[in-house]
Amino acid sequence: MSESEQSFLNTYNAADYPIVLLSVDAVLLTYHEDRLKVLLVERASHPAIGCWALPGGFIDQRADNQLEDAAMRSLKNKTGVAPPYIEQLGAFGSADRDPRGWSTTVAYTALIPYAACAAHIDSVSDSQWFDVDRLKTLKLAFDHQRIIEAGIERFRQKALYSLVTARALAEPFTLYELRRVHELLIGKTIQRKSFLRRIESSGVLKETGETKVIDKGRPAMLYKTRPGIDDYRFVRNIDG
Amino acid sequence: MSESEQSFLNTYNAADYPIVLLSVDAVLLTYHEDRLKVLLVERASHPAIGCWALPGGFIDQRADNQLEDAAMRSLKNKTGVAPPYIEQLGAFGSADRDPRGWSTTVAYTALIPYAACAAHIDSVSDSQWFDVDRLKTLKLAFDHQRIIEAGIERFRQKALYSLVTARALAEPFTLYELRRVHELLIGKTIQRKSFLRRIESSGVLKETGETKVIDKGRPAMLYKTRPGIDDYRFVRNIDG
DNA sequence: GCAATAGTGTCTTTTAGACAGTATGGG
DNA sequence: CCCATACTGTCTAAAAGACACTATTGC
Numbered sequence: 226m227s228e229s230e231q232s233f234l235n236t237y238n239a240a241d242y243p244i245v246l247l248s249v250d251a252v253l254l255t256y257h258e259d260r261l262k263v264l265l266v267e268r269a270s271h272p273a274i275g276c277w278a279l280p281g282g283f284i285d286q287r288a289d290n291q292l293e294d295a296a297m298r299s300l301k302n303k304t305g306v307a308p309p310y311i312e313q314l315g316a317f318g319s320a321d322r323d324p325r326g327w328s329t330t331v332a333y334t335a336l337i338p339y340a341a342c343a344a345h346i347d348s349v350s351d352s353q354w355f356d357v358d359r360l361k362t363l364k365l366a367f368d369h370q371r372i373i374e375a376g377i378e379r380f381r382q383k384a385l386y387s388l389v390t391a392r393a394l395a396e397p398f399t400l401y402e403l404r405r406v407h408e409l410l411i412g413k414t415i416q417r418k419s420f421l422r423r424i425e426s427s428g429v430l431k432e433t434g435e436t437k438v439i440d441k442g443r444p445a446m447l448y449k450t451r452p453g454i455d456d457y458r459f460v461r462n463i464d465g
Numbered sequence: 466m467s468e469s470e471q472s473f474l475n476t477y478n479a480a481d482y483p484i485v486l487l488s489v490d491a492v493l494l495t496y497h498e499d500r501l502k503v504l505l506v507e508r509a510s511h512p513a514i515g516c517w518a519l520p521g522g523f524i525d526q527r528a529d530n531q532l533e534d535a536a537m538r539s540l541k542n543k544t545g546v547a548p549p550y551i552e553q554l555g556a557f558g559s560a561d562r563d564p565r566g567w568s569t570t571v572a573y574t575a576l577i578p579y580a581a582c583a584a585h586i587d588s589v590s591d592s593q594w595f596d597v598d599r600l601k602t603l604k605l606a607f608d609h610q611r612i613i614e615a616g617i618e619r620f621r622q623k624a625l626y627s628l629v630t631a632r633a634l635a636e637p638f639t640l641y642e643l644r645r646v647h648e649l650l651i652g653k654t655i656q657r658k659s660f661l662r663r664i665e666s667s668g669v670l671k672e673t674g675e676t677k678v679i680d681k682g683r684p685a686m687l688y689k690t691r692p693g694i695d696d697y698r699f700v701r702n703i704d705g
Numbered sequence: 706g707c708a709a710t711a712g713t714g715t716c717t718t719t720t721a722g723a724c725a726g727t728a729t730g731g732g
Numbered sequence: 733c734c735c736a737t738a739c740t741g742t743c744t745a746a747a748a749g750a751c752a753c754t755a756t757t758g759c
Contacts, residue, residue, distance in 0.1 A: 229511070229514075230512050230513075230514065233511035234511070234512065234564055234565065237511075237565055239486060239565065240484055243523075243524075243526050244480055245487045245526070246479060271469070271470050271474070271477075272470050272474065273470075274469075274470065283483075284483075284485055284558075284567060286483050286485070286566075286567045289560070290559060291560075292557075292558040292559070292569060313555050313556065315555065315556070316532060316555070316556040316571040317532075318487075318524075318531065318571065319531045319532070320526065320529070320530050320531075321530075324470075324474055325474065326479055326526075327524060327526045329532060329571070331556040331571075400739090401737090416722055416724090417738085417740095418721090418722085418724090418739085418740075418741090419720085419721050419722065419723095421740090422721080423720090426720085436730095436738095438730075439730085439736090440731085440736090440737095441730080441731060441732085441735075441736050441737065442731080442736040443728065443729040443730050443738040443739075444730060444738080445739090446738080446739085458702075459720095460701060460702045460720090461700060461701040461719085461721070461747090461748095462700045462701070464700060464722085465700075639711090640711085640712090641710090656749055656750070656751090657712075657713095658712085658713075658748090658750085659747085659748050659749065661712075661713090662748075663748085666747085676711095676756095678757075679709090679710070679757085680709090680758085681708075681710065681757075681758060682708085682709040682710025682711065682756080682757060682758085683710055683711040683712075683755065683757050684710090684711080684756070684757060685710080686712085699747095700721095700746095700747090701720090701721095701746085701748070704749080
């Protein structure tokens with residue numbers, strides 16, 4: 226660093242410049258009882274107090290080294306969940322999304338098993354899974370409705386060419402369950418045979434050897450994920 | 466808005482909270498003389514003065530209604546370019562990416578024709594196209610090296626399943642030129658026949674009827690883009 | 706004519722869709 | 733046995749890879 230840059234920094238004061246707000250939020254999605262769900266928390270403070278909102282918060286300059294750290298930390302705080310992976314969804318910023326002023330949020334998203342935060346949800350009533358189909362009837366804080374839609378769209382795309390969707394399920398799971406996650410995301414049925422072929426050729430799932438007895442009919446094979454699951458991409462998409 | 470939220474806002478002062486820095490940057494890429502290039506500007510002020518950097522700046526709370534407005538405005542300011550479309554690449558934030566403090570930048574990216582900012586580049590010497598292969602030899606400001614890599618990777622993916630790549634070329638262009646953009650992005654040769662079939666089935670390009678005479682050999686048909694070009698996706702990827 | 710580049714014909718390979726068939730459990 | 737559900741065999745269709753072929757220019 227040059228001498229003059231050092232002296233520039235000595236006299237630099239961020240507070241001399243216009244202030245913008247920066248937060249992080251997380252869109253956690255799951256599959257349960259044949260529905261896609263999103264995890265929301267009830268806001269305990271102003272603004273939008275009492276509204277349901279995405280779990281999130283502000284950067285803690287001491288605790289957070291990166292944006293992702295902030296997303297993980299506030300998620301853990303508010304919902305008790307620490308997902309094994311999380312991906313950035315995008316930044317949403319505008320003059321009017323927050324009444325406090327010009328505000329930006331960096332949204333992260335992940336699929337997690339329904340039960341992953343069961344303990345926390347049972348103990349406190351301020352975080353809860355909601356059917357994504359029923360969000361329209363809910364009053365969501367800020368532009369969180371739109372952010373959730375972006376998260377769903379992200380995974381709708383991924384369902385066409387990947388199997389990350391398995392992260393929405395508790396292991397082991399049946400092919401029927403995984404196929405339903407895809408079907409709900411892309412909004413149409415998928416041929417069982419085609420789906421199985423993709424899974425076999427991908428190599429990112431393995432049979433456990435166990436089977437799961439359903440109420441009626443032949444028991445289903447159970448599967449677990451294998452390491453490459455998050456990154457594997459098919460060269461050909463399912464017809465969207 | 467409830468009465469109590471109003472009184473909360475009346476006493477709210479953003480300056481009472483820790484301050485973070487938020488900027489926007491743009492990764493503009495193009496194709497020229499069989500090379501991929503990125504547009505950089507020389508920093509005129511501290512920090513990293515004299516280093517080459519992505520064109521960008523801070524939010525102007527009066528002028529910018531959204532993040533994208535800020536990206537477009539600073540791009541226009543610094544390079545004279547106003548691309549017809551731009552897409553968000555992601556947010557890059559950490560405690561140490563900027564010596565001024567905990568800083569985040571929201572990066573945008575686009576492909577534009579080489580000549581789109583020729584006038585500006587000719588008149589001032591502080592903005593310039595650089596070969597993406599030669600960035601390692603250049604001292605880039607902040608984490609801009611990494612952001613450029615993310616931009617290239619974004620379009621490498623898109624080259625596998627879309628034709629947005631045409632936005633890197635001045636119209637009309639030949640299929641050879643468009644194919645070279647793809648080949649440079651994905652790092653391998655593509656069969657001419659396969660490429661042509663994709664273009665014909667997509668319907669997002671049209672022949673102009675004109676031909677372009679090359680130094681030697683048969684003249685090449687010229688093409689223009691059609692409206693759907695930015696959104697069209699093939700169901701099957703080129704083998705990456 | 707030749708060299709060089711643009712564009713085509715066509716065979717093979719891959720992989721998804723369709724759908725009928727078989728397998729395996731509970732009554 | 734029947735029913736319901738899981739799984740498989742196999743044909744077809746779509747589209748990419750490979751590569752040899754023809755077309756059109758300048759010299």
